[in-house]
Amino acid sequence: MDGDRRSKVQRLYDACDAVFSPGKQGGGRQLPTLKQHADGMEAADVGIDADAGGEQGESERSSSSSDDETSPRAAARRVLSTRGFTRITYVHIHECDDFSMGVFCFPAGATLPLHDHPRMVVLSKLLYGSMRVSSYGWVTAPRRCGPRKGGLAKVVAVDELREAPCKASALFPRSGGNIHTLTAVTPCALLDVLAPPYSEALGRPSTYFSDTPVPAVPGLAVLEESDLPEGFRVVGAPYVGPELIVDMDLYDY
Ligand SMILES: [Fe+2]
Incomplete structure (x- = not known):
């Protein structure tokens, strides 16, 4: 016990604030610390229980007397059961000008189509379950202004399996896929x-792409902006995890 009574999601938020908010001291130097916070996140830390019985939705969970008050389950006494989800569901935790935090909950077999993250850093942590990731990076440097609607891309990963528990991964505007x-x-x-x-x-819009391999050059593909598949949509669900206190400068990292 380190005496720090902040929830894990609060620690993650504070680390994001230190790294991504302009004028803060952290900057890129604190990125490894931020990644460590993400590495340690579990579904219960954000009020999500994939194994909860009953129907889809929010439920009350009483903590037993053996729960440590700082344990994830004690901190998140209300949980969101994802068991009955039939669509990709986004649980929004926080958004400010500098960063956003949220959880995409997938039912088995669901696909988030090929999309980009223009001029963005993305830190991702698989909380439970397993997924396959295919990714590309642009062959030429991303444009400084305006979204990119297509071009030549190199393959970074093909159906790479990620299984929880695993560490967080990061991708950057010019690397990581x-x-x-x-x-x-x-x-x-x-x-x-x-x-x-x-x-x-x-x-920085979210753009979806189709990909066409370049037969003569393995590892390259042409990406073109495309519409979302018919009927595809991401639905929302409420965040019921530990309360987040934003914009506080009370803690060191
Ligand atoms: Fe993404």
Whole structure:
């Protein structure tokens, strides 16, 4: 016990604030610390229980007397059961100008189509379950202004299996596979930190792509902007995890 009574999601938020908010001291130097916080996150830390019985939705869970008050289960006495989810469901935790935090909950077999993260850093932590990831990076440097609607991309990963428990992964504007598609092998949930968040007004829209391999050059593909598959939509669910106190500068890292 380190005496720090903040919830794990609060620690993650505070680390994001230190790394991504302009004018804070952390900057890139604190990125490894932020990743460590993400590495340690579990579904219960954000009020999600993949194994909860009953129907889909929010439920009350009373903690037993043996629960440590600082344990994830004690901190998140209300839980969101994802068991009955039939669509990809986004649980929004926080968004400010500098970063967003949320969880994508996938039913087995669901696919988030190929999409990019223009000029963004993405920190992802698989909270439970398993998924396959295929990703690309642009062959030429991303444009400084305006979204990119297509071009030549190199393959970074093909159906790479990720299984919880595993460490967090990071992708950057020019590395790590900035354009990716995610397919749930089993029901799974992915905690995503986007910095900065998507913003149509600020030239960071979410764009979906089709990919066509270049037959003569293995490892390359042409990406073109495409519509979402018919009927595809991400639905929302409430965040019921530990309360987040934003914009506080009370703690050291
Ligand atoms: Fe993504």
